Amino acid sequence: MWPSRNASESVTCLACGKQVSRSMAREYDKHGDRWDRTDKRFEYCCKSCHDDLCHYPRDELEALLIELDAGETDRDAFLSSYLEIVEERYGTLEEEY
Known part of the structure; x- marks a missing residue:
């Protein structure tokens, strides 16, 4: 390199x-x-x-943040919308051990 x-x-x-x-x-x-x-x-x-940082792939993340007006809405409203849409599109968020 x-x-x-x-x-x-x-x-x-x-x-x-x-x-x-x-x-x-x-x-x-x-x-x-x-x-x-x-x-x-x-x-x-x-x-x-x-x-x-989380080093997992973040496909579609940037588009989702734009869709949810990240940085433009208050924190609580953004997080609520984010969790709702992520669970709707990708299922429940659960940690695997």
Whole structure:
């Protein structure tokens, strides 16, 4: 793998807001396809926040968030709508152990 030309660049973690050097950050692609780099601008997470992320596929997530006006409605209304639609489309949310 080739080293980044911007390794000394400072970036902001989208999760915690901390400024870190680019070399100490991880690329985050909201579409879940970090390998397709054509015309793409990445956001970044510090290593700690990146480790805390869920790394499961998130197909359809961005479209669902847009459909539910994420960031435009109050938190409780958004979460209620989100859970209702997810259970309707994908079934009950349950953790498997």
